[in-house]
Amino acid sequence: MDLAELHATAERERARRKAIRVLCCTSSGCQASRSLELFHQLEAAVTATGQDEAVEVASVGCMGFCGQGPMVRVEPADLLFERVRPEQAAEIIAALAGEPCSVERGDPNHPFFARQVHVVRRNGGFIDPERIEEYIAAGGYEALYRVLHDFTPAEVIQEITRSGLRGRGGAGYPTGLKWATVAKSPGERKFVVCNGDEGDPGAFMDRSILESDPHLVLEGMAIAAYAVGAHEGYIFVRGEYPLAIQRLTRAINQARKLGLLGSQIFETAFDFKVEIRVGAGAFVCGEETALIASIEGRRSQPRPRPPYPAEKGLWGFPTLINNVETFANIAPIIEHGADWYASIGTEKSTGTKVFALTGKVRNTGLIEVPMGMTLREIVEDLGGGSPDGTPVKAVQTGGPSGGCIPARLFDTPVDYESLAAAGSIMGSGGMVVMDAHTSMVQIAQFYMAFCMDESCGKCVPCRVGTVQMYRLLSKVVAGAATPADLEQLEQLCRLVRETSLCGLGQSAPNPVLSTLRYFREEYEALLREEAAAGANGTP
Amino acid sequence: MSRITFATVWFGGCSGCHMSLLDLDTWLLDLASMVELVYGPLADRKTFPDGVDLTLVEGAIANLEHLELAREIRRKTRVLVALGDCAVTGNVTALRNLAGDPSGLLQQIYLERGDPPLAVPEAPGIVPRLIERVTPLHAVVPVDHFLPGCPPSAPRIRATLEALLAGAEPPEIGRFG
Amino acid sequence: MAARTLTIDGRLVSARAGESILEAARDAGIHIPTLCYLEGLSEMGACRLCLVEVTGSNRLLPACLTPVSEGMEVHTATERLREHRRAIVELLFAERNHVCAVCVASGNCELQNLAIRVGMTHVRYDYLNPVCAVDISHPQFGIDHNRCVLCARCVRACDEVEGVHTWDIAGRGVNARVITDLGVPWGEAESCTSCGKCLLACPTGAIFRRGTSVAELERDPKRIALIVASRQERW
């Protein structure tokens, strides 16, 4: 494969396309509401109405409006249909010929769509993720070609560094800096690992990217491998994502056949092979040292850092670990340049971030927005505000490692520093909107139950401290706790945060701390008086 | 100066801690000169008096009577000491927590394994009801000092009492068990 | 070997490059509490008792795993560290069923000693009282999960010193348990050579020699380091 062939492939694909494309989302969200059946019904309806010449039905990835799924989009007319039942397939196809249609229509100019900026999700919902030709027709693998031919590894790293991209796995570590460390670390072998464990409850950003545009991630990994000097890569995907695994497997095979992965990519000396590793589903597997242990075939438990994986990772070799969304940003940065990327977002948090918007808002689903957009814009403009008029009280970001930000701080811009200052974190992209009926103590209890169940059990403060915190929270919820119990809860928060071995334990107290910070009165309202008078001195 | 009023209490324990106290032999005479024993297994009194200066509690909280008396004692005592592992940790007495809820346990002991099978004792006002889970003393009332050991040795009890009577901090705590 | 000079609790200490803070402190006679660390075995950093403060780092660092560096300023016993250590020991006592009065290891138990060392007068947290098994299927040894603190010293002694890996840990969180082979009773674990190294390494009354009664357990975990050291001399 060379550039001319790549372009020829794209050309063939464009020529193959029919005048009208009916795009039916077959990602997990819509599949759960029978979109596969819908897809087949759409195809049957096209044939039945004799429109095979002009109309094709394509299975595409997530369009983001998953709460309204199944979604169908018609190109080039840019018609959007929501909550489509398989029985309505014929009606949609008939509508193409100008018949009236009663299927619920979406508005492509709705702020939910219009306010988004698509970098990593640019192909999501437009291409069939199981056909590499569609990715190539959308400009795919050109960035890899350019990197291999026009860039030295150091120049790639420089470009990524200049873009300001930070890791999307939660901590926001500068990606260029991490790549540079791996590139500099001496090692006979090096590895690139993509972290697709995505264990936060309610999060499905990475799943959506892997299901909707797997080649974007593969291309990002290949560029990274070239930059750091690696020839082997792993994608770690959680076992609960069978569709993502299936589409990735297919994507890897297709790329290998075309010489876009494997040996002598684009007829250069660069080799890169990728394997999929399926996780057993524990949240802690997503922690990078635990993930390494898991790929090595050991019990998936974190180990203390340093040494960081960038120096000593898989089997002791320098290893680059990045999140799915981080890798998905790479090809667009190479394509459009670091300056373009840095112009999106804020100075210290560049680019976009994908969030899974859920909870008490009218529009739920996946959104990709520029960094720096305020919580208010996200909740009110994109989310459409409260569905039933009950005032919105807070937004939870960062999942079990994050915190709740109260409505009065909704002008907080969504960037790494501002969220941290407000007592939460960016995290991987979970965003749950809560209204006045939500008990913040119960929210804290919910996340603590999660951490308690997911603690790997290696270190004492997290293993036992989370159980004790959970018990105290349950006591508060039951109205049985005293002020002394609340004090003990706060003491445990400090202990577990400061002494736990890995990020799970270190951040497990965050939901409690942030709800205590902003909603302390909800805790205090549930307390009862001390059972007996306090102790009082010596005789 | 009036003597310090002193009480000892025996909850869910084996009385070993009281035995250890009695092991103090002749020092008990010195103690008697410093304190007035106003309540306990070694004194003849039915109700816990008001305004006690110092109370030693042996044993874990295992039944309703323990629970109620512990609260009363706390109200009426200036300095409360948990004496021995049962009071400090629950110890052997709390092993029954592993067997689950107490009614099933009583069934097992009196009926299923009783030889001959007896009735589960039910005598409101005479036999106090077991509480769900045995707990140490400090889980139900605030405790001022802890004196672990099973039992704490006589010299350790003495050192603690001497310090408390002198208004000083008790010595370093000892070993559990 | 290159030397490094650092201060520990205000005292000037010299150490070999590559040595851990823990080793340097011990050589200087400064005690840092430990539980999962055992000389002769790899470090694991799991118990968090040896955490120290190092000037310039906003995180607490495990002394057993942190190498010394030139000019490092280490504090091993600040108020905050003492409070955390006591809480960690209390959490361990609350986790399983530690009834020292009837335990084989009483008087020869690192956890029991730690309680004294960190000034634990009582446990402020709820006792979890889990129902735990006792496995005496092995002809010589027994494992009482009521006393296990999950330090994995048995796992490492068996794997790294005996070269067998009979022990491992299964389960998550407070439901984690040490297991022999793939979860079979110890007596049926075919890999076990009955060498007794796990017994030597265990800090508590969890692994015991059958036939020992309350407070009768005798063992010297330092022998693990001796075995390791004498092998290195020979080879």
Ligand SMILES: Cc1cc2nc3c(=O)[nH]c(=O)nc-3n(C[C@H](O)[C@H](O)[C@H](O)COP(=O)(O)O)c2cc1C
């Ligand atoms: C408990 C825990 C769970 C984590 N889970 C994930 C995950 O599911 N996906 C992910 O990308 N990073 C996860 N991380 C972060 C990773 O350790 C690592 O920092 C990240 O993959 C690095 O990629 P990035 O620099 O691109 O963000 C987790 C961290 C912790 C402490």
Ligand code: SF4
């Ligand atoms: S903090 Fe929790 S998850 Fe992390 S190593 Fe410790 S026990 Fe395991």
Ligand code: SF4
């Ligand atoms: S293992 Fe140690 S701390 Fe636990 S009961 Fe036995 S002696 Fe006590």
Ligand code: SF4
């Ligand atoms: S006796 Fe030896 S071989 Fe057997 S489990 Fe213990 S350390 Fe391993």
Ligand code: SF4
């Ligand atoms: S059995 Fe002993 S050595 Fe093994 S983990 Fe438990 S306490 Fe540690």
Ligand code: FES
């Ligand atoms: S899964 Fe279909 S729109 Fe997201």
Ligand code: FES
């Ligand atoms: S001794 Fe260092 S963490 Fe356990």
